[in-house]
């Protein structure tokens with residue numbers, strides 16, 4: 001029996017989490033879900049969006065499945081997501097983007113992985129007003145974090161028999177910060193002679209991604225570029241309703257979540273697409289070594305999407321969250 005910490009989250013979080021729990025349970029894997037609350041509701045009750053109880057539960061169980069958490073823009077409390085990643089030292093964010101048969105997009109052959117450094121860069125939260133009207137935001141880049149994410153990316157490529165790693169940067173402008181990132185990546189690349197290593201400036205990367213995405217395999221980048229580029233990649237395969245992610249830390253602690261946010265415009269209406277979180281649970285099951293259950297769920301999701309009968313609004317249909325969940329479970333039988 002596995003125990004998994006479940007954070008249902010804000011907005012559409014509880015709806016897509018419930019659908020995901022039902023699908024995982026239907027796969028036959030015995031999981032005890034330990035539910036803990038984080039996010040904006042908790043903030044009102046406890047004065048922090050991430051109470052210690054949440055951190056302790058994840059450290060104890062080592063695995064968490066998380067719904068989206070709301071973060072106020074411009075003012076208010078620090079992002080609960082960034083807090084979770086920092087306090088749990090979840091330094092690597094892994095976001096696969098693979099073409100899904102039956103989901104019409106501009107490209108038919110996307111199969112890439114964005115690996116985003118999760119712990120530093122402009123997300124250090126170090127901002128201050130120098131004088132009124134002038135703000136300084138500090139971008140922190142360390143050798144330790146660059147070597148760690150570089151090693152992770154190449155190990156990932158080797159384990160998954162991937163052929164190429166692209167380091168995405170802006171070292172022509174940020175010569176010291178992104179220069180250090182590249183220097184570390186080059187050092188790591190030498191240990192993996194069987195894997196092609198490429199460097200590409202981030203703006204050119206975006207242009208290449210929307211014209212010839214098939215040239216990319218594993219991509220590794222700092223936090224901010226990773227945040228933006230991974231959403232771009234989500235768009236390449238059909239949008240936020242389909243894109244899963246894993247946050248991996250040291251000592252095998254891992255938290256799995258959809259790339260999308262709380263979707264306040266459709267929250268509480270049984271309209272959200274639960275597939276992104278269901279595919280995040282597939283990544284979670286693989287991480288736990290439950291390969292068969294993971295493949296069963298993934299096959300059922302792909303079969304349902306290929307058939308194209310049951311679709312939520314984001315994919316041009318009018319099915320509900322519950323309809324999608326029922327259709328996936330039916331395909332598993």
Ligand code: NAI
Nearest residue numbers: 068069070071240241259260261262263265266272273314
């Ligand atoms: P969002 O991802 O919540 O929504 C963007 C658009 O995509 C909306 O039109 C929404 O309806 C649609 N959408 C998103 N997920 C969907 C789904 N599963 N099914 C169908 N449609 C879906 O992004 P937004 O509006 O920028 O952020 C809203 C809140 O979510 C903010 O408070 C933000 O901080 C938070 N957020 C949390 C994340 C996390 O917990 N990992 C990630 C991104 C945003």
